[in-house]
Amino acid sequence: MGAMAKRETVLKVTDLMKKYGDHVIVDRFNLTVYSGEAVALTGRNGSGKSTVLRCIIGADRPSEGRVEAFGRKVSETDPAFRRDVATIVDDLDFFPDLSVVEHLDLLARAHGLADPDALVDEVLDEVQLVPQSAQLPGTLSSGQRRRLALATALVRPRKLLVMDEPEQRLDVEGVAWLGARLKHEMSKGLAIVMASHEPTLVNALGARIVRLGAAAEASESQVEPEYEL
Ligand SMILES: Nc1ncnc2c1ncn2[C@@H]1O[C@H](COP(=O)(O)OP(=O)(O)OP(=O)(O)O)[C@@H](O)[C@H]1O
Numbered sequence: 001m002g003a004m005a006k007r008e009t010v011l012k013v014t015d016l017m018k019k020y021g022d023h024v025i026v027d028r029f030n031l032t033v034y035s036g037e038a039v040a041l042t043g044r045n046g047s048g049k050s051t052v053l054r055c056i057i058g059a060d061r062p063s064e065g066r067v068e069a070f071g072r073k074v075s076e077t078d079p080a081f082r083r084d085v086a087t088i089v090d091d092l093d094f095f096p097d098l099s100v101v102e103h104l105d106l107l108a109r110a111h112g113l114a115d116p117d118a119l120v121d122e123v124l125d126e127v128q129l130v131p132q133s134a135q136l137p138g139t140l141s142s143g144q145r146r147r148l149a150l151a152t153a154l155v156r157p158r159k160l161l162v163m164d165e166p167e168q169r170l171d172v173e174g175v176a177w178l179g180a181r182l183k184h185e186m187s188k189g190l191a192i193v194m195a196s197h198e199p200t201l202v203n204a205l206g207a208r209i210v211r212l213g214a215a216a217e218a219s220e221s222q223v224e225p226e227y228e229l
Contacts (some may be wrong), residue, residue: 004048007033007034007035007036007169008034008035008070009032009033009057009071010033010034010035010069010070010097010159010160010191011031011032011033011056011067011068011069011160011191011193012031012032012033012066012067012068012069013029013030013031013032013052013055013056013065013066013067014066014067014068015028015029015030015064015065015066015069016028016029016030016052016055016062016064016065016067017029017062017063017065017099018048018051018052018060018062018063018066018176019063025048025051026048026051026052026055026212028065028135028159029048029052029065029149029212031123031193031210033065033160033191033193034191035159035189035190035191036186036187036188036190036191037186037187037191037192037208038182038186038191038192038193038194038202038205038207038208039192039193039194039203039207039208039209039210040194040196040202040207040208040209040210041053041193041194041195041196041210041211041212042195042196042197042202042209042210042211042212043211043212043213044087044213045136046095047212047213048212048213049164049195049212050089050164050195050211051191052195053089053164053195054089054164055067055074056069056074056162056193057074057076057085057087057089057162058074058077058078058081059076059089063097067086069081069084069160070084070159077090083157084157084158084159084160085158085159085161085162086153086156086157086161086162087153087158087161087162087163088149088152088159088161088162088163088164088166089148089164090149090164090182094137094145094148095137096137097103097136098133098136098137099133099134099135099136100124100129100132100133100135100136100137100140100148101120101124101133101134103148103151103152103157104120104123104124104151104152104158105117105120107152107155107156108120108122108155108156110156111155111156111157113146113155113156114198116155120141120155121154123151123154123155125153126154126177126181127147127148127151127154127211128147129144129147129148129151143169143170143171143174144168144210146168146169146170146174147170147174150166150178152169154181156172158190159189159191160190160191160192160193161182161190161191161192161193161194162193163192163195164194164195165194165195165196165197165198165207166178166194166196166201167196167198167200167201171188175198175200175201175204176200176204177202178204179200179201179204179205182205183204183205183206184205192205192207196208200220
């Protein structure tokens with residue numbers, strides 16, 4: 001048996017309720033996520049997956065309830081939160097005038113990594129964007145833009161990774177790579193919360209499935225987390 005990272009509570013969502021106007025989108029949603037595990041939010045279009053993810057990363061505020069990461073209320077302006085939590089929720093927000101490699105460089109430096117150049121090269125190679133490293137985001141294919149979005153989460157520290165449909169537009173090899181890459185990081189303690197419509201990555205990670213939109217969320221808190229390393 002390899003050394004197992006100590007389990008800690010990474011994320012705790014308590015009675016999250018979100019409404020827009022009078023329309024209740026998410027009703028009393030509870031979720032606890034431990035280090036080393038992956039949770040996949042599933043459910044139909046419009047069931048509230050992205051809404052929950054936005055509340056988790058502090059980009060949206062719950063109407064009621066609490067979201068805590070590492071024992072603190074989430075806040076996207078909290079430097080500690082931003083150091084620990086990497087997000088891939090939208091891959092359209094690139095600087096139009098910064099190349100692929102410049103995006104990664106900027107992020108690695110902003111997060112104060114010791115040897116940004118080596119890490120950026122390594123990640124570029126992993127996401128197979130070496131030939132595109134000097135291109136601007138607007139000239140990339142949609143799958144390549146997705147790979148750049150994934151790369152932005154890999155050139156920085158992270159204890160919790162929050163992703164909205166990460167397998168979107170990735171080719172078969174890309175999904176397989178992502179699954180193996182993340183599974184390896186989970187064995188070292190990374191926690192993952194993602195929205196997904198697609199079973200390949202969910203299965204590759206052995207993710208715990210939490211279904212939104214049905215009465216499922218009310219009983220979720222009673223479900224024992226499963227660990228599989
Ligand atoms: N700012 C907003 N104002 C009003 N309604 C909103 C707002 N944001 C989201 N909604 C509504 O909330 C519901 C949940 O949206 P959300 O994007 O969370 O769903 P989802 O489960 O991620 O869907 P999909 O599978 O299509 O990605 C939808 O009906 C959406 O129209």
